[in-house]
Amino acid sequence: MECPHCGAANKPDSLFCGECGEFLGTPKGITCAMCDTPHAPGITACTQCGARLIPPGVSPAELPLELGDEAAVTDEVEGVVPEDAEVAQEPGEETVPPWLKKLEAVPAEEVAERGLEGEDLERGELPEWLEVPTEFEDMLSEASIAADEEEAAPAEEIPSWLEALRPEELEGVEDISAAAGPAEATGLLKGIRGTLGIEPILALPRRAVPVQAVSPSSGAYERAELFDSVVREPARPGIELAQRRRVEKLAASTVRWMTYLIIAAAVVVPLLLGSNWSEANMSVSAGATAMYDTVEALPQGALVLVSHDYDPGIAGEMIPQARAVLHHLMGRGVRLISVSLTPEGARLSRQVLDEVAEAHGYSYGEEYLSLGYVVAVEAGPRSFFEGLVTHGWSDFVGQGEEIALMVEFAGAPEYLRLWLEQVQGPYGVPMAAGVSATADPFARPYYHNEGRRQLIGLITGLVGAAEYERLSGQAGPALTAMDSQSVVHIAIVLLILVGNVAYFGGRVRGK
Amino acid sequence: MSELFAVWIAAILTLMVYSYLFADNPLYRLAQHLFVGSSVGYSAVVVIHNVLRPRLVEPLLDDATGNWPYVLPLLLGLLLLTKARGTTAWLGNSSVAFLFGVGAALAIGGALIGSLLPQIQASWVSVLPNTAGGAGAAVNNILLTVGTIGTLSYFYFTMGARKGPGSGLLRFGSTVGRWVLLITFGAIFGNRVMAYVSLLIERVHFLLGDWLGLVG
Amino acid sequence: MRRIGRAITVGMRRSIPMAIAMAIGSLMLLDFFFDEEHINDLGRFFVESAVIIVAFALLLGLLNVMVVHLRRIIKRESDWFYSIALVAMALIVMIAGIPGPESTAVAWIFDHIQFPLQAATFSLLAFFVATAAYRGLRVRSLEALAFVVTAVVVLLGQVPIGRYLGEFVPAAKDWILDVPSTAGMRGIIIGVALGTIATGIRVLMGLDRPYGGEGNGTQ
Numbered sequence: 001m002e003c004p005h006c007g008a009a010n011k012p013d014s015l016f017c018g019e020c021g022e023f024l025g026t027p028k029g030i031t032c033a034m035c036d037t038p039h040a041p042g043i044t045a046c047t048q049c050g051a052r053l054i055p056p057g058v059s060p061a062e063l064p065l066e067l068g069d070e071a072a073v074t075d076e077v078e079g080v081v082p083e084d085a086e087v088a089q090e091p092g093e094e095t096v097p098p099w100l101k102k103l104e105a106v107p108a109e110e111v112a113e114r115g116l117e118g119e120d121l122e123r124g125e126l127p128e129w130l131e132v133p134t135e136f137e138d139m140l141s142e143a144s145i146a147a148d149e150e151e152a153a154p155a156e157e158i159p160s161w162l163e164a165l166r167p168e169e170l171e172g173v174e175d176i177s178a179a180a181g182p183a184e185a186t187g188l189l190k191g192i193r194g195t196l197g198i199e200p201i202l203a204l205p206r207r208a209v210p211v212q213a214v215s216p217s218s219g220a221y222e223r224a225e226l227f228d229s230v231v232r233e234p235a236r237p238g239i240e241l242a243q244r245r246r247v248e249k250l251a252a253s254t255v256r257w258m259t260y261l262i263i264a265a266a267v268v269v270p271l272l273l274g275s276n277w278s279e280a281n282m283s284v285s286a287g288a289t290a291m292y293d294t295v296e297a298l299p300q301g302a303l304v305l306v307s308h309d310y311d312p313g314i315a316g317e318m319i320p321q322a323r324a325v326l327h328h329l330m331g332r333g334v335r336l337i338s339v340s341l342t343p344e345g346a347r348l349s350r351q352v353l354d355e356v357a358e359a360h361g362y363s364y365g366e367e368y369l370s371l372g373y374v375v376a377v378e379a380g381p382r383s384f385f386e387g388l389v390t391h392g393w394s395d396f397v398g399q400g401e402e403i404a405l406m407v408e409f410a411g412a413p414e415y416l417r418l419w420l421e422q423v424q425g426p427y428g429v430p431m432a433a434g435v436s437a438t439a440d441p442f443a444r445p446y447y448h449n450e451g452r453r454q455l456i457g458l459i460t461g462l463v464g465a466a467e468y469e470r471l472s473g474q475a476g477p478a479l480t481a482m483d484s485q486s487v488v489h490i491a492i493v494l495l496i497l498v499g500n501v502a503y504f505g506g507r508v509r510g511k
Numbered sequence: 512m513s514e515l516f517a518v519w520i521a522a523i524l525t526l527m528v529y530s531y532l533f534a535d536n537p538l539y540r541l542a543q544h545l546f547v548g549s550s551v552g553y554s555a556v557v558v559i560h561n562v563l564r565p566r567l568v569e570p571l572l573d574d575a576t577g578n579w580p581y582v583l584p585l586l587l588g589l590l591l592l593t594k595a596r597g598t599t600a601w602l603g604n605s606s607v608a609f610l611f612g613v614g615a616a617l618a619i620g621g622a623l624i625g626s627l628l629p630q631i632q633a634s635w636v637s638v639l640p641n642t643a644g645g646a647g648a649a650v651n652n653i654l655l656t657v658g659t660i661g662t663l664s665y666f667y668f669t670m671g672a673r674k675g676p677g678s679g680l681l682r683f684g685s686t687v688g689r690w691v692l693l694i695t696f697g698a699i700f701g702n703r704v705m706a707y708v709s710l711l712i713e714r715v716h717f718l719l720g721d722w723l724g725l726v727g
Numbered sequence: 728m729r730r731i732g733r734a735i736t737v738g739m740r741r742s743i744p745m746a747i748a749m750a751i752g753s754l755m756l757l758d759f760f761f762d763e764e765h766i767n768d769l770g771r772f773f774v775e776s777a778v779i780i781v782a783f784a785l786l787l788g789l790l791n792v793m794v795v796h797l798r799r800i801i802k803r804e805s806d807w808f809y810s811i812a813l814v815a816m817a818l819i820v821m822i823a824g825i826p827g828p829e830s831t832a833v834a835w836i837f838d839h840i841q842f843p844l845q846a847a848t849f850s851l852l853a854f855f856v857a858t859a860a861y862r863g864l865r866v867r868s869l870e871a872l873a874f875v876v877t878a879v880v881v882l883l884g885q886v887p888i889g890r891y892l893g894e895f896v897p898a899a900k901d902w903i904l905d906v907p908s909t910a911g912m913r914g915i916i917i918g919v920a921l922g923t924i925a926t927g928i929r930v931l932m933g934l935d936r937p938y939g940g941e942g943n944g945t946q
Contacts, residue, residue, distance in 0.1 A: 255858075256858055259854070259858050259861055260532055260854050262857070263854055264715075268715060271715060271716060272725060272726065277887075281890060282887050283887065285901070312844075312845035313846060313848065314706070315846060316711075316849075316850065317706055343561075346828065347828065350829075372557070372561035373558070373561040374561075377777075377781055378613075378617035379617060379774045380778055383771070383775050383777075387775075390771070417626070421621030421626055424625060426620070426759070436706050437709070437885075438706045440702045441698050441699050441702060441908050441912050442912060442916075445912050445916055446630075448655075448909050449632070449633040450636060451629075451632050451633060454625075454629055460702070461702070461705055461706055461709055462705075462709035463885050463886065481713075482886065484708075484712050485708055485712060485886050489705070489882045489885070489886045491857075492704060492708075492857055492882060493879050496860045496875060499861040499863075500864070500866055517838070517839040520839050520840065521839045521843040524840060525843045525847040528843075528844060528848050529847060531851060532854060542844055542847075544810065544812045544813040545812055545840065546840075546841060546844035547792070548814065548820070549836055549837070549841040549844070551793065551817040551820075552816065552817040552819065552821045553828070553837060553841060555786060555817075555824075556820065556824030556827070556833060558785050560828050561828070562782040563779065566775065566779055567782075581776075584777075584780055585779075587780050587783075588780050588783035591784055595791070604744040605744045605747050607938035608743075608751075608938040609748070609751055609777070609780060610777055611752075611937055612747060612748040612749065612930075613751055613752070613773055613777040614777070615926075615930040616755030616756045616927070618923050618924075619928065619931075620759035622924050626916050626917070626920040627920035627921065631917065651905075655906055655910045658907055658911060661910075662911050662918075663914045663918060691907050691911040692911045692914075693874050694873060694903060694907040695910075695912055695915075697874040697875070697876070697877025698877055698903055698908040699908075700877075700878045701877065701878040701881030701882045702881060703856070704878070705881075705885050707856050710846065710850040710852070710853065714843075714846055714850045
């Protein structure tokens with residue numbers, strides 16, 4: 001073939017001119033961004049690797065977001081390279097012993113903020129290290145982005161109010177960049193809230209997962225660059241494409257609405273019918289039984305410490321748990337002292353306490369006490385507990401009095417970790433926990449510890465609350481909700497199946 | 512009457528948030544700003560009344576000579592507030608350094624005693640059927656230990672340790688770890704879905720029950 | 728002469744925080760691991776002080792939110808009228824909270840404004856996660872298969888209806904959560920603990936100065 005630049009003759013299929021080094025490609029056709037195979041115009045998928053071909057002059061934002069997995073990987077390569085470079089540039093301390101150098105904390109990966117608000121809320125709710133890592137998140141968010149892209153807020157919207165939306169205890173998340181970065185050129189709170197601990201937590205697994213995706217083949221960087229240049233191309237959609245896009249958008253919003261309706265119906269219908277199928281069929285987990293037996297074994301008048309570490313966002317799970325367990329505790333006639341690592345927990349727990357106390361004839365100040373809020377950093381639980389055991393608390397807790405059990409209601413793993421590390425471990429207090437379902441996988445290693453029994457009992461989410469209600473024979477809101485919970489779970493599983501059938505159906509038809 | 516009014520307010524605010532399902536809209540924005548405002552105000556009130564008043568102000572006012580050491584946190588706390596202005600921010604560094612000093616020590620101790628040692632001990636389980644309580648339990652114990660070690664070697668592997676002695680074993684371990692982590696993340700995802708569904712049920716129960724009175 | 732003076736102040740600004748972090752940290756470590764009355768008393772006081780300073784830090788953070796929104800109102804930046812709602816709401820709660828967080832006005836606002844707003848916001852995630860389940864959880868690879876199967880088993884096994892499908896469903900859920908998921912999480916917990924200890928040691932040795940020890944005064 002002839003080089004369009006210098007006219008030299010080249011072998012057919014040559015990618016570059018042997019004379020002048022110019023790219024031969026196909027001038028009017030499309031080159032695959034993934035594998036560099038040139039194609040004639042009008043072809044929509046690469047014949048070599050199956051990637052979607054993006055016509056020149058079209059921004060990928062105009063295309064349905066269904067890039068191949070490889071695209072995600074190459075995209076990630078780009079994100080990781082500068083980060084590694086930064087690590088290398090980190091001002092090396094001359095005197096760092098090599099063994100410490102090895103342990104050097106690595107700056108937390110800056111994950112590109114997505115314009116999707118749901119995504120961000122999700123992120124605000126859990127410490128980031130428990131988030132589904134980016135490689136899976138790509139899989140998950142790809143779709144939601146496609147679904148919601150038209151309604152995504154402009155990027156500059158996010159910092160102000162979504163940032164503020166984040167509960168305080170998560171402000172540590174921001175600290176990471178400050179802690180790891182070279183200087184404190186960051187905002188007001190940088191480097192304060194996280195007082196350590198959180199930082200490596202966020203840094204370690206976060207980094208670990210994306211790096212694994214980087215086993216770039218030799219050509220990956222070029223491809224990534226090409227991909228990037230395609231991505232940056234300004235939008236000039238053709239008429240035909242705009243039409244196709246409108247159809248696809250309509251289809252996407254239809255699917256979205258169907259999904260919303262299915263979920264809403266799955267919640268509403270069982271509640272309206274008042275069906276109580278689950279109540280009779282509720283099985284009880286070993287963790288819930290263990291927790292129940294522990295409470296059952298408490299002697300009357302024993303001192304029990306309860307920490308209510310949740311806020312209204314997660315109260316739908318936590319309050320039914322607290323109610324069920326408090327009923328049982330007060331039924332045993334123990335003395336309760338309660339505290340909270342969230343400002344909101346103080347108010348929420350007081351409401352539940354007062355309500356349950358009334359049913360059991362408990363009086364405030366004599367049989368139960370609420371000490372309000374303690375800050376959620378390492379020093380918080382520690383200072384609270386040290387104060388309690390060394391000085392006691394007025395007439396309620398005698399000096400040096402033993403705490404028979406600590407019950408922790410954790411809306412997030414971080415709170416559970418704080419109590420386990422600062423109180424349970426050092427002081428050996430027996431501890432049981434009710435956790436939000438989001439924190440369940442984190443809690444299990446502490447529960448399954450035969451030698452140490454770090455957690456004696458464990459209940460999980462609204463289901464755990466229902467199990468406890470079942471055990472104590474007091475049907476409550478959690479058991480009533482189990483039918484809805486079951487139906488929604490079935491609906492979501494069906495959605496996953498249907499989504500896959502549609503996907504593979506589309507693939508088969510495409511071929 | 513006032514109770515009815517309150518329920519209506521709560522229901523309207525809930526619906527304002529749900530309007531986001533249609534599209535991002537002014538009602539939703541307003542709701543979010545109200546929420547953040549209320550949250551900021553409430554947190555400030557709680558921090559002042561539950562932490563600063565009983566722990567700092569009252570000791571100093573009641574018995575200033577006996578509690579003179581509390582001048583230290585007062586001073587450091589006030590210095591911290593200088594961080595609100597860029598030019599004076601360096602004054603607050605000492606306060607932050609104090610927090611990091613205390614925090615680092617507590618974090619080291621806590622991680623060691625509360626997580627690292629007990630969790631290593633927990634991996635040290637019986638793999639013999641007669642002591643573990645059956646063949647199934649023994650197999651599970653082996654899987655637990657292998658999975659934990661695999662996960663750790665996966666982290667180690669991805670931190671850049673690709674060469675050196677025993678790299679073949681490490682590579683195998685990290686493959687095991689990768690699959691174990693995939694399952695872990697699958698479990699985390701499933702549990703998160705469960706949590707979100709529970710939260711939705713709570714709200715729907717409020718709307719149908721407390722507001723519309725359709726559910727008891 | 729002035730330059731020397733400035734060099735000294737810059738040096739002080741750098742070294743004083745570092746000295747504080749190292750000294751306090753080492754003492755706290757001794758307190759954590761040894762039983763000596765005086766050190767324990769001092770340690771307890773430092774922990775107590777840290778709680779108080781963190782409270783100041785929280786207030787600073789809240790103040791920051793207010794300042795950001797006030798600035799937005801003054802400069803008439805986009806959406807400044809929402810910021811009025813935010814600032815007004817915060818001020819109302821703060822003024823109502825002067826007697827304490829238990830005051831009826833604060834309690835009313837918390838129960839009927841903040842609670843429904845926050846609860847509703849988080850419950851929205853159920854809808855988003857359902858859309859993601861339909862459009863995102865596609866079995867494109869063996870890895871995705873492992874992920875999706877685990878999620879489905881956990882979803883079905885956690886609820887009572889799982890038993891209806893067969894006793895093996897909750898059993899499989901229990902096995903997944905108790906064996907592979909626990910193993911993976913335990914690995915993560917151990918890794919994180921090691922990272923925490925390493926970083927903590929670096930801070931106490933002054934190798935990491937997250938508190939801005941290198942500051943030259945102007946940030």
